[in-house]
Amino acid sequence: MCGIGGLVLSPPGPVKTEWICGFLDHLQHRGPDDAGWLSFYRGTLREGCEAQQDILAESLLVHRRLSILDLSTAGRQPMGTPDGRYWITYNGELYNYIELREELTALGYTFRSHSDTEVLLAAYRQWGREVLNRLVGMFAFAILDVESRRLFLARDFFGIKPLYYAFWRDGFVFASEIRPLLGLPGVTREVNARRLYDYLFAGVTDYGDETMFAQVKQLPAAHCMEVSLDDPKTASVARYWDVDLTRRTDLSFEEAARRLRELFIESVCLHLRSDVPIGCALSGGIDSSSIVSAMRLLGSNLEIHAFSYVADDPRLSEERWVDIVGKDKQLVVHKVKLGSEELHADLDSLIERQGEPFMSTSMYAQWRVFQTARKAGVKVMLDGQGADELLAGYAKHRAAMLSGLIRSGRFGDAKRLALASSPSGGWRGEMVRAAARSLHPWMQAVMRRLTRGDATPSWVNARWFARHGVGEDDSSVRSGKHSLRQELHRALTETSLPMLLHYEDRNSMAFSIESRVPFLTPAIATFVLSLPEGYLIGSDGTSKHVFRQAMRGIVPDQILDRRDKVGFPTPERDWLNAQRPFVERTLNSEAAGSIGAFNMNAILCEWAQMVQGRRQMDFRVWRWLNVILWSQRYSVGVA
16 A cells, blocks of 8 residues: 555656655655656666755656555565566555466466565556456556556556546646646646535535546556656547446345355455555445454454444444454443544645545544544554445435336335335435436426425525536536446446545544455455345345345344444534634634635525524535635645
8 A cells, every 4th residue: 555656757757856745745645665766768777765956857757656555665666577668667566466476377477576566566567457447446556658658557446546537838747746736847736627616515525537626537446547758648548347237147145145155255354465464444334244243253253443432422432342242252442522623733744645526524533533543553554444335234225225216117126115114314305316216307396396495595606606607506516326336336336426535535544554355355346236136135124134134144143133324423513603703703804805716705605694593504514615725725726
């Protein structure tokens, strides 16, 4: 797990010392154990560990290393093949590197290290782009082929690891995070107005190939890219993998549960491959409890450290469930408790590391969990991200299933599902939205307006967005999928999962921790999305139906029988209210006044009404604050 970066200069020219230092410094938290760079210029390769002077280059690769496998210097990057043709800078972990190594050894390859980096490089040399579908793991990497004069970049199947890029006046540049890109001349800091709109209205920040910076792109999940050293601006991007939604698995419910158990246990086993200590994030929910339970199944004598956020508010706390799992699986549990003062103290660092505005203060709870793990000496963590998106864990997935039943004319099944599902958690509103999705498109637009009120609230400067080409109904966030399977695919690729993986990566890497997500493998995703929808959501509305059955006998029944869903909630309203002076200073700041997308008079009026109790405090306040502080921290062009 590391930080990577690099560039292509066209025409070739000097790479300034401060550019290389910018890469190495800004990515230091992602790889504190080692550093290196490689330049290529007119057939000559040059390597170094630090930048002391400008160098001439056609291409540059930069690397910061977090040592997880083969802790020796044999795993140093950028790494080259013995013949010097291929060079790699790589961020990630290949869990099947042992099996790939054995296959390549049988083909005649000799390895100098025990790192997965060398295996990936040899595998690319053997199979080229086709190697991607042989990989099990998370990755973002760039491979320079000095013979064909091309740079090949790829990002893993689900986008667990990030990869950003930009075209600038002198060529092409890429990195694990946005900040190193902003240090190059010609890479602007102008805001992406459409993405800002999506964040303010829907809380969505991370999907597709765009970012909150207009000039900075990201390589989407399951995509690869080729860049010519001679003409980098003609780069090509292609998808190399997707879940086949037409595939169906003909298994009984019990058979499907057994097969899912096998796939999950196998995945956890692969994710435990490490040369450093491994821990686990534990919320007390089904997903994280299943991971620690599988870890205990695979290692009866293993000392398992689990890290849990515990909310002070008993309505939000999952401490009871954490204690049940901790006792049953003999875990060493580390509990994290937070207050508004701590959030205030860490907010600048949190915003800087995230790089873009984020959804809510629950990201801070995750931040502190990783900080606690690092202090405990844990360098690798397993986490349950992706399970909800694959296994229909959210209430909105019941709405999608209801919509599909209505559209297919299965009104009796739709009625039973609606009546069996809990009326709590806004279920009635979801039923309305589900019904809207089953109606004619023009009715969907009517229903959207009815359920959200005024299309443009008074605190938004609609004229500013119009000048930037974004209209009232011009958001790039789309809805209206008509089946549960389609909704799950959308959650995996467009909506919740990309955001959650973004937060997870930045929060873990802020403390130089590798976070692994064993639910997210192509094998599990392909299998789960081939199952009948009734296996995912039971007729009584039970979420993760088949997975609960798969984990019987492994996970405590009290956990598997839970029907509530808490997640990682923080008392955001209470925290913001407790930090009222800070909120008011921020809303009245010069940075706030410079944001053209806001009508600050209306924002201040609404805030005053919230303080007076005449208006409910909600998500708007955090989004206002986050945009203001982010724009100030990154000097974003938002005027």
